[in-house]
Amino acid sequence: MWTVIDSPVGELRLVEHDGALTAIEFAPFEDKHLRGERDDAHPLLVETARQLAAYFARELQDFDLPLAPVGSDFQHRVWAALREIGYGETASYGQVAARLGMTAAASRAVGLANGRNPIPIVVPCHRVIGANGTLTGYAGGLPRKQLLLGLESAALF
Template sequence: MTWTVIDSPIGELRLVARGGALTQIEFTPFRDADGRPKGDRVDDDPLLVEAARQLRDYFAGDLKDFDLPLAPVGSAWQQSVWDQLTKIGYGETASYGEVAARLGKSNAASRAVGLANGANPIPIVIPCHRVIGANGTLTGYAGGIERKQTLLSLEQDALF
C-alpha cells in the first residue's frame, strides 16, 4: 500500500493505492492516530501522481470524468450503490430515493443508500457529494456539508 497527500480547495487529501488501484481518498483530519496509514508515503508513485493530476484538473474545472483504476472495499450492496454514484453526471444531483430506484429498490431503501454513500472510501472520484435530500437540501457528507457545497458549486460554476 502506498499513499501521498495533496493540497486541494477543500483541504489536504490523502490518496491511498494498493495493487495498482486507488483504494481511498481521505479528508483531513485523517482518521488514524498518528496521521499516517499503513504502508509507505510514495509521492512519485505513478498511479498516485496521475490521481493527483486528475484531482487538480477537476478542482480547476478542467476535468469532468475521472479515468483511474479504482478498488473500493465494501459489501456487494455498497459496491452497487457506489457504481450508481459514478453514473450521476458532472454538475448533476440525485436524491437518495432516486439512487435507490435506479437500483430497483423502493424509496424505503434510501436510508441504506445513505449509509453506503457515507461509507464511500473514494469520495470525489466516486461522486457521493452529488447525492442530496429528496427536497433538494444538502444532507450528510463524510467530509462535512461545507465540502459538499464547495464540490457542487465548483461543478456548477465549471458548467457555465
C-alpha cells in the same frame, strides 16, 4: 502506498493498493485505510493528483483511474450508481435507490452506503442530496459538499 496533496477542500490523502486507488481521505486523517509507506512519486498517486487538480480547475469532469474500494456487494452497487450521476447533476437517495431497482424505502440503506464511500470526489457521493433538494450529510462536512457542488455547477447553489 499513499501521499498527501493540497486541494481547495483541504489536504487529501490518496491511498493505493496493488495498483488501484482504495481511498481518498479528508484531513484530519485517520489510519483506517493506510497501507504501506508514503510515496509521493508512485505513478498512480501522481496520476490521481493530476486528475484531481484538473477536476478542481474545471478541466476534467470524468475520472479515469483504477479503483478498488473495500465494501460489501450492496455498497459496491451503490458506489457504481454514484458514478452514473453526471458532473454538475444531483440525485436524491430515493432516486439512487430507484436506479438500483429498489423502492424509496431503501433510501436509508443507500444513504449509509453513500456515507461509507472510501473514494469521495472520484466516486461522487457529494452529488447525492435530500429528496427536497437540500444538502444532507457528507463525510467531509457540508461546507466541502457545497464547495464541490458549486465547483461543478454554480447554478446549483
